[in-house]
Amino acid sequence: MRYLFSIIIFLALLCTWTTVDAHDFLTLGIHPYLPATELVDRFTPLADYLSRKTGKRIVIEIAKDYKDHIDKIGNNKLDIAFMGPVSYVSLVEKYGKKPILARLEIKGKPTFRGAIITAKNSGIKKLADLKKKRFAFVDPESTMGHLVPRYMLLEAGVDAKDLAVYKFLYNHHNVALSVLAGDFDAGAVKEDVFYEYEKRGLRVIEWTPSLSEHNFVASSMLPGETFKVLQGALLQLKYNKEGKAILLKMQGNLTGMVSASDSDYNNLRIILRRLKKAGIQP
Amino acid sequence: MIVPVFGYRRAIISFAAILLIFLGIIVAVILAHEREMFDAARAEAEGEMELMGAFVQDAILRHDYSAVEQFLTHWGIDHKEIIELKATAPNNFVISQYKRAEPSKYIFPFKKAIRYAGNNLVTLEMARDFSSIRNSLNRFILRLIAGSVLFMGLLGTALWYSLKKLALIPMEREIAIRREAEKKFRTLMESAPDAMIFVNGDGNIVLVNKQAEKGSVNHFV
Numbered sequence A: 001m002r003y004l005f006s007i008i009i010f011l012a013l014l015c016t017w018t019t020v021d022a023h024d025f026l027t028l029g030i031h032p033y034l035p036a037t038e039l040v041d042r043f044t045p046l047a048d049y050l051s052r053k054t055g056k057r058i059v060i061e062i063a064k065d066y067k068d069h070i071d072k073i074g075n076n077k078l079d080i081a082f083m084g085p086v087s088y089v090s091l092v093e094k095y096g097k098k099p100i101l102a103r104l105e106i107k108g109k110p111t112f113r114g115a116i117i118t119a120k121n122s123g124i125k126k127l128a129d130l131k132k133k134r135f136a137f138v139d140p141e142s143t144m145g146h147l148v149p150r151y152m153l154l155e156a157g158v159d160a161k162d163l164a165v166y167k168f169l170y171n172h173h174n175v176a177l178s179v180l181a182g183d184f185d186a187g188a189v190k191e192d193v194f195y196e197y198e199k200r201g202l203r204v205i206e207w208t209p210s211l212s213e214h215n216f217v218a219s220s221m222l223p224g225e226t227f228k229v230l231q232g233a234l235l236q237l238k239y240n241k242e243g244k245a246i247l248l249k250m251q252g253n254l255t256g257m258v259s260a261s262d263s264d265y266n267n268l269r270i271i272l273r274r275l276k277k278a279g280i281q282p
Numbered sequence B: 001m002i003v004p005v006f007g008y009r010r011a012i013i014s015f016a017a018i019l020l021i022f023l024g025i026i027v028a029v030i031l032a033h034e035r036e037m038f039d040a041a042r043a044e045a046e047g048e049m050e051l052m053g054a055f056v057q058d059a060i061l062r063h064d065y066s067a068v069e070q071f072l073t074h075w076g077i078d079h080k081e082i083i084e085l086k087a088t089a090p091n092n093f094v095i096s097q098y099k100r101a102e103p104s105k106y107i108f109p110f111k112k113a114i115r116y117a118g119n120n121l122v123t124l125e126m127a128r129d130f131s132s133i134r135n136s137l138n139r140f141i142l143r144l145i146a147g148s149v150l151f152m153g154l155l156g157t158a159l160w161y162s163l164k165k166l167a168l169i170p171m172e173r174e175i176a177i178r179r180e181a182e183k184k185f186r187t188l189m190e191s192a193p194d195a196m197i198f199v200n201g202d203g204n205i206v207l208v209n210k211q212a213e214k215g216s217v218n219h220f221v
Helices: A003-022 A036-054 A066-074 A085-095 A141-154 A172-180 A192-198 A223-239 A241-250 A262-278 B005-062 B067-080 B131-192 B210-214
Strands: A025-030 A057-062 A079-084 A100-106 A114-119 A134-139 A164-167 A185-191 A202-208 A215-220 A254-258 B081-086 B094-098 B108-118 B121-129 B198-199 B205-210
Touching: A025 A066, A036 A057, A036 A202, A036 A223, A036 A241, A066 A079, A085 A141, A085 A215, A085 A262, A100 A223, A100 B081, A114 A141, A114 A172, A114 A192, A134 A141, A134 A172, A141 A185, A141 A262, A141 B094, A164 B005, A172 A192, A172 A202, A172 B067, A185 A192, A185 B131, A192 A202, A223 A241, A223 A254, A241 A254, B005 B067, B005 B108, B005 B121, B067 B081, B067 B094, B131 B210
Parallel strands: A025 A057, A025 A079, A134 A164, A134 A185
Antiparallel strands: A079 A215, A100 A215, A100 A254, A114 A185, A114 A202, B081 B094, B081 B121, B108 B121, B198 B205
C-alpha cells in the first residue's frame, strides 16, 4: 500500500512537471499556403524574435490543411496562429472570437483588394454585361480570384449559370493573360496582378471591396501578459532594422504589422454569408 | 644570256588561269558546303520550333499562359543564337516576347502557327542569328584561298624551274648557236668578192649578197 501511494505521488509529480514544461514553449501555427519547408524557413526569424521577447521557445507547427489549422486554434491547441482572412472568419463563425494580435500591412496598407477585369477594347462596361460571357476565376478557395468576385457577380444579378462558361485557371497571371489573349471575356485577379498587366491592355470593370489582411490570432487560453508582450513585439517590427529583415523574410512586400479588431473583417463576413446562402463555400 | 619574263607570257597566263579555275572550284565547293550548313541550321531551328510548339500547344490548351511566358523567355536566354522569340495570340496580343540585346547582320526568321482541332492557338516567331556559321565559313574561305595561292605559287615556281632546266635552257642554247652560225655565214657571204644569189627549189630568190645587189638581175640571167 505504501509502495502504491509512492507511485501515485510520483505520477502526480510527473504530470505536474509535464504541465510546467508545456508552458515553457509557445506554438506558432501556420496554414499550409506554401510548402512546409518554405514556411519554416520564412517564419523561423519571427519565431526566434518572439522567443527572445517572451523568454519562451516558439515552436512552428504547419497544419496539414486549412480545416486542421482552424480546428487547432479553435480548440486552443495552438498559442498563436497565422490566419488568412477567410480562415479567420470561418474560425470565428465556428469557435467564436479569438484575440487578434496584429494584422499584416502590405506596402503600407492593412487591406487588399482585387478587380474584375476585361480587355481594354471589350464592350463590357458593368458587371451585368457579363451575362453570356466567358469568365476566368483563379481557384475555388481564392479570396480575390473567386469568392469576392463571385459575390460581386451575384450582387449584380449574374449567377454562374448566366455565364457562357467559367473556368478556374489556378493562377492570377493566367487569368490576366487569358483575358488578354481573348480566351475569356473577363476574369478576377488580385490588385498587383492587374497593375502588372494593365499596360498590356487590361482595364477594370469593377474593383472588389478592400478586405482586411492576414492576421495573427492568439489562443483564448494565452495569459494576458504574454499576449501583451507578443502584440507589442509584432507591432514594433516595422520600427527597427531587425524587424524589417524579419518582415522581408516572411514576405517580400510586407512592410509591417498593425493592430486589428474583429470588426475589420465584417465586410468579408457579409460576403461569405451571402455566398453560403448561394451554396458557395470556401 | 637573260631571257625576259615576257617571253613566257603564255605560260604565265595559262598558269594564272589554272590557279583561277582551281580557286573557283574551291569557292564553289565552299558555297555548296555553306548551303548544306545553313540547311542543317534551318532544319535544327525548325526542329526547335516543333518542340516549342508542342509545349506551347499543351500549355495554351490549359490556359497556362504564364508557363508559356516563362518557357519561351528561358528558351531564349538558354539559346544564345536566338535574337527574338515571340508568341502571338490569334487576336494579335503578344503573349510573350524575348529579345536579345546584341543585334546581328545574319538573321533568319522562322514562323509557325500552332493549331489544334482546326483552331489557331498561337503563332510562334523566331529570329535566329546565323552569323556564327557565316563567320566560320568566311574564316575557312580566307584560309583556303590563302593556302591555295601559296600552294600554287610554290608548285608554279617548282614547275617553272624544272621546265627551265630540262627544256628551255637547252633550247635557248641551241637557238643561240644557230644564230651565231647564221651570223658567221652572213659575214662570210657579204665579204665575198663575187655576187651570190641563193635560189630555192621553186626558183625563187631567197638571199643575195651586196655584190649581187650592185649588179642588174638581167646581168645574171
